Structures are given as structure tokens and as C-alpha cells.
Amino acid sequence: MNMADQLARKKTSTRRGVLHVMTQAYQSGGHTRVVERWINHDSHHCRHSVFLTGQGKLPIPQKIPTLTRASGGQVFRPSRYTSLVSKALTLQKVAQEYDFVVLHTHMQDPIATLALGAQNFAASVIYYNHADHRFSLGMGAASVVAETRSWGKNISSLKRGITESVVLGIPLQKDMAGHYRKNFSTRAKLNISAASKVIFSAASEHKFIPFQEFNFLHAAVKILLQQPTAHLLLVGVGKDFIQRNLMDIDGGEAVCARIHTASAVGEELFINYLMTADLVIDSFPENGSTTLMDCVSCGLPVVSLMAPTGQMDYLVNTREYTPDIEAFIRQVLCLLDNEQWSRRVWQEQHERLMNDSSPVNFSKRLHSLYAQAMSSKPIGLGNRIQAVGLGDIDLLHTARGHI
Secondary structure: OOHHHHHHHHHOOOOOOEEEEEOOOOOOOHHHHHHHHHHHHOOOOOOEEEEEOOOOOOOOOOHHHHHHHHOOOOEEOOOOOOOHHHHHHHHHHHHOOOOEEEEOOOOOOOHHHHHHOOOOOOOEEEEEEOOOOOOOOOHHHOOEEEEOOHHHHHHHHHHHOOOOEEEOOOOOOOOOHHHOOOOHHHHHHOOOOOOOEEEEEEOOHHHHOOEOOEOHHHHHHHHHHHOOOEEEEEEOOOHHHHHHHHOOOOOHHHHHHHEEEEOOOOHHHHHHHHOOOOEEEOOOOOOOOHHHHHHHHOOOOEEEEOOOOOOOOOOOOOOOEEOOHHHHHHHHHHHHHOHHHHHHHHHHHHHHHHHHHOHHHHHHHHHHHHHHHHHOOOOOOHHHHHHHOOOOOOHHHHHHOOO
16 A cells, blocks of 8 residues: 555544644744644645643744644643643543654653653654754654754664664745845844945854864854954844853954844844845854755855764755864855855755755655654664664763753
């Protein structure tokens, strides 16, 4: 029986659709955007619901209930006062009503393991490996691990002993490149002149915390010192973080006024900030993923560094995925100085990105993923994790104390 026949058969049963299990959903950041886009781009037109294990008092982004309702699904939000076991029992019961359960949970969240690891479900469990550089709970309950990139697939095999994984990728919401237009009004609000060059970067603050030789702000200071009219706009980072980390950097005080910060923002304001820029640079020591993709799809070239946490497939083997910090700085300065070359680089990145992450291609890979999940048994991790050891699965965070 092929995939279409199996799905058609399942539609006649009492269970139907996909249940996305998340620990928390956020107003900003790529984690929640992936779930929204998964629902939006699933060409099987099935019911999608979201189960939030630890949302607490956090508001749910409006797109989540809107998209789930449109598909015939709903949002499940257990009370923050509910115990772990009670939440697991509730999830266990809800999960029985779906064909697929997709885990987008935080690395340390045990609820899905408690709920789905105790018995074989009629539903097929997929683990979406959104933090492939971290040690994570929940994979053992899944029939298949969906990877965001080839780097993650290699880590799953080498460090976790998991070969039942496939590269699904991260879907784009839509291609906005044709609408790229410099936003000078937002520049004015930031006291940045129209003639200046603006470098943009966006990530959660922890992605910029220095590790070994990987010091983002040290590299940024070097760039700004060599480009006296350039400004750096950091979204997702607090001003106090910048002040603390600039203190010990030579030249930091001289460029401090040209480093602008903004807290985490929603999609509309994010685009407004992005459209002030001439160039996007990746965060490190932890690379970005969804953010960089959205920047390229909006019409801006990006430069990234070969840091400890790998990179998305569309940037690998390009000049803009630089081997070291000095090459990173040179590439940034080169693109800032040559607008024509910068646009050519963006065109190449945009073509690679669309081939890798367009909604149509994501939907095709999703089709194959569902088929594999339906025909596979739960992975289980006991013997495998003993065979490969904990090693450096979580090297970056263990070394910095962020376990």
C-alpha cells in the first residue's frame, strides 16, 4: 500500500492528522516559526494540533491557534500547575487521536518521553531535531528523527548511534526577495545616516557568549574599526550584554556608539529592522538557521563562520561560509565595499536556498518522512548511547556551563 493509500485509509478512522508537541511557543525566533510553517505547507491537508507542555504564562503567538483552527485542529495547553506525570498522561491520551506526533520539545523536557516511550502507539512519532548540537530527551520514543541539515544527521549517527534519521530541513514562509527595499525611516529612528553601511545580526543572547577563540563582538569591533561609517544592529541582544562584553576588547569603547541593540521582536518589526541593512552576519559561536534563511529570502546576503555548531546545507561549500574569523572579517569587509559583488553573492545564495527550502520541496520531503515514520519502529536509545558514549554531543554548552 503506497503513502497516499495509507493516508486515505487513515482519514476514514477516528484518528487523523498531526499533533505537534512543543514545550513553549514564542513570539520571536525560528523554533516556533518552523511549527507554523510545517502546518502551513503540509500539502496533505490534514488536521494539525499543538500540545504545549510548559507554556506557563507565556502568550501563545496568534498564528498557532489561527493555523490549527483553519486545519480543523486545536491547541492543548495544560495548566502550569499540572504535574509532569499528569501532563504526560494527558498527552498520552490526546496523542492516540492522531496519525503522527511530532516532537519539537526543548532538549530537557521529559514529558514526551514519559507519555510516548512507555508503550507502542498507533500514532507514528517523529522527533524534529531542532537543536542537533545539544543532548536531547525524546528521540528514543520516535520512529524517525527529522534533521534540519546534513550536519545534524552526521552528529546523530556519530554521537548518538541513530541512523534512522532523514534531512527534512527548515521551511521558508515565503520568498520576499522581490520586495526588498531599504528602510531609511527605521535607520533615522536609530540615528543611522542614509549614507552609512549597516550590518545586521539577530539571535538569542546566549548564541553570542564567547567560547574559546569564537568571540563575536571581538570580530565585530575589528570590522567597525576598519569601516568607520559602518553600524552594527543586533536584534535579540540587550545593551547591558554589549557593555559587559566590550569592556575587555581593544577598540570596543571607540565603536560602542555604532553598535545598536533591540530586544526580541515579532516578525513585522524584525523585517523593519532587517530592511535597514546592507549585509547580514551570522551569530557565533552558535550559528543561526531560520534567521539567516529569512534574511536571504528577504533579499540580503549573509556571511557565516565555521563555528562548533555547524551550518545549513545551502551555505556549506560557499565562500561566505568562512573557515576562520580572519576570513570572516575579510569577507564582510569585501561585501560592504562592493555592492555589485554583494548582490551577485546574494543571487547565488538565494538560488541555493530556494532549491533547498522552498515550501514545495519541503512538502515533498514531508511526504517521504511520513511514509518512513509509518513503517518504522521506535528507535530506543539504551544500547546505542552506551556504544557511542556521551562524548562531546553537548560540548559547547557543557564547557560553558549551560547544560
